[in-house]
Amino acid sequence: MFTTPGPLDFVALARDALAFWDRHDVFARLRAKNRGGPRWSFLDGPITANNPMGVHHARGRTYKDVFQRYKAMCGFDQRFQNGFDCQGLWVEVEVERALGMNGKAEIEQMGLEAFARACRERVLRFAALQTEQSRKLGQWMDWPASYYTMSNENVAYIWHFLQVCHRRGWVARGHRVMPWCVRCGTSISQHEMLEAYVELTHRSVVVAMPIAGRERAALLTWTTTPWTLPANVALAVHPELVYEGVAVGDRLYYVAAAARSRFPGLGDVRERVAGAQLVGLRYVGPFDELAAQRGVEHRVIPWSDVAADEGTGVVHVAPGCGQEDFELGRRHGLATVAPAGEDGCYGTGFGPFAGRSVLDATPAVVAALRATGVLVHEAPYRHRYPTCWRCGQDLIFRLVDEWFLRADELRPLARATNAEVAWHPEHMRLRMDDWLANMGDWCISRKRYWGLPLPFYLCAACERLTVVGSVAELRALAVDPRAVDALPELHRPWVDAVVIRCPGCGGEVRRVAEVGDCWLDGGIVPFSTLRYLEDREHWARWFPADFVVEMAAQIRGWFYAMLFMSVALEGRAPYRTVMAHDRVLGDDGREMHKSWGNAVWFDEAVERMGPDVIRYVFASQPVTEPIRFGYAAGREVTRRFLTLWNVYTLFVTYANLDRPSLAADAAAPADATGLESWILSRLQTTVRDVRTALDGYHLRRAVQTLEVFIQDDLSNWYVRRRRRWFWKGEMTGEKLVAYRTLHHVLVRVAQMLAPVTPFVAEHLYRALVVRGAADVDEAPVSVHLSAFPEPDASLENPELEAGVALVRRALSAGLAARNAAKLKVRQPLALAIVSGPSALATWLARFDGDVREELNVETLDVGPVASVPADAAWLAAAHDGDVTVAVDTRLTPALERLGLARHFVHQVQMLRKEAGLAVADRIRLSVAADADQRAVLEEHEVYIRGETLAVALVFDNPRDGSTVREVKLQGRVATVALSRAEPTGVSQAPRLGDCLPATDRRISPFHP
Ligand SMILES: [Zn+2]
């Protein structure tokens, strides 16, 4: 006996399966089973352990788990190591927020020790929470073995990497202009900038810069960052652009000719000159009186990047405030005036502005310009401007000293190795290549606290840079080795206290204050988690990773950092296959946002939809596209799964009545023919296609293949055509084959679903194979311990598959023809004429009964429909490709009466369902009808009673306890009353009738 399934409840299925896996150590058994098998190496991109997991995390985690489970079912040995990302600005900022602090000054006040502890505590708390959430999603990982990027091992591995870079001459300290967050007090690196640009409105100003030695003549320059004007040292013009001298009052202003019309009041052109003629002019800056400007000579320089499509065509150059400006300054030997300090405030030397934040200095600067009469124009200006990816503040550009890894030597190697990586989707390779081709030096330092302590010791006396490569080395160099032994962890402030002796001059040296870019933390894991330095053999067994999968944005993040570090250390890519997926959006297509009402919380989604549904939503959509996630998408998945659930319910219901002898391991019957042979062949094709898709990391294709099989082949054809066999009372040989076939197919489907929807698959498998036993000899106790199906060539029959496909096309044409004539499928017709390819006749003959039943016609003529006169008004025809079907639309009185009987049966079936009757329950029917109606029902009484399991059909008034319904027959109302009949002891066949749940009919396009 099988346990009769209840309604499909994904939440309950997940709860039961999780409890079962725990109780029986299923994951540990899986790992034990595969130990020593072929290896499949997956490398987990660490999740930032900083907040609860969101549904957007569930997308990548679903993909990770699907492929790990699939490979496990295929027998591959795996590490199942999860990772947590623990350091960097994102953790620091959240800790600041949680503690009600804002800015570095308050962290310093709190003390670095307490701050570091608070960061660590937060990471551990959320790592534990994310572990719990991931388990609920069904993710199988060796959770206790998760790696943490804040661990001493991980830190020491990065030290090793940096030392290798230093030996190659790649470590450089740079004096450069970098994007800078004033609030966070840190530089922002190139890869952090890419999503930083947002639409903002700033103030643009046009300022007159009087030309030295020329009375009342000035160059007009334009800027959207007025705060940088006190740092102006030059103006740039395009040598080949035409500039015009325009009279305004008694003054002459120079602007690019193409820019003139952009500013009101510049009408009276007096002079036209080429930009080259302006180059070399000296001019008076707007803030020359400031101490910081003392001795600066302002001049006009040539620059071929100047364009006239924005501003005045005369570019304000401030090498202390812009990256391009800085480069220009270097090329032309310009002075560098750097106004902003680490806190974003003007330094001393900036007179009235000193101590004021540059972010809100615009009004003061504009007022000063107006006061001196050089402000020509001002207006709000909307543009894309970079903001801090962490705190959202406007970024500024300022001159800083940072540490860099030089990329020139590595770049071609990285590009060459990337060319050998398999990318999914393929075009991501180009995106990576583009990123690599354009990558500048990697800015690896951050002026922060909770991060990798850069192992750089720069000797003030002899300028020697020592890069420490390990803790042992630090100890060997330390002035007091005991200080190293006493380190509680390799973080600030503790590690800062260690002083080393300079190998160059013997002087004492302290570590630089900076910590590392957090991408170093994740980038090193192909080495640190695989014991590269301790056990090279172990490392070589698991490196490179066969598969990694993360958001596409990681091309500039984790994928890139790993590639950089791996090429530096080993000259190889760290992965063979990379899958890059898109984002998760709200169901309205916008970013999820609390205040927009479209945010879905992971915990709530798990509890309301169930984890299988979440996983299926992600697995069934293209990885390249953003996914709209919401409860509607979840309901759609549940609806689709009902088809499978109904087939399973039908199987159990009838198997429990018939008690067929089934193979304990659900093996396919050896003696299948006809439709059984067909569905088994379709199953092999499906298995083959699903395997090929999963082996090629085409998850969506695998899911779609499986879904087509379940919906179309299994439910909508095989089960649909076989209902009557199961419904028949007697247990025939062919019925037994049908039971064995369906049993086999359902178990194989469960196995193929297992990686994607592990909970419902576990339920199906255990219900159908294990059947409540704690263990069975013939089969594993869990679907996840069973082997992923392999195609069985002996069951394949492509010719039969093609034949049935042809037959089904004839059916779809036939139904279209009925539809065109507005004839309900329930109405029997006399004749259908079919024409098509030559093979069609043979196949229609073979499935003649099926076709006539499906089309609900008495006779099937296979012949040239073309021979029927086109104007035969009694024929309705339709095509499906080269198959044409015409149906005889003429209804005889006998056909009409049979149609009425069918309609009546259908109404009674609904009534049975309303009355909550079991499949095999007998009923009594009493009908109040007029004479004509009664004549129809009496004529077809045997048919009606057989279909509805009625032991009696009487014509009188309803009895007590009946379920009553009004039905329309021949346009008039009749009343039907149904009551359960007492068991008679007479063995009568249980009959299916219409007892399939409503959804089964809903998905079916056919309603006979
Ligand atoms: Zn910030």
Ligand SMILES: [Zn+2]
């Ligand atoms: Zn020295």
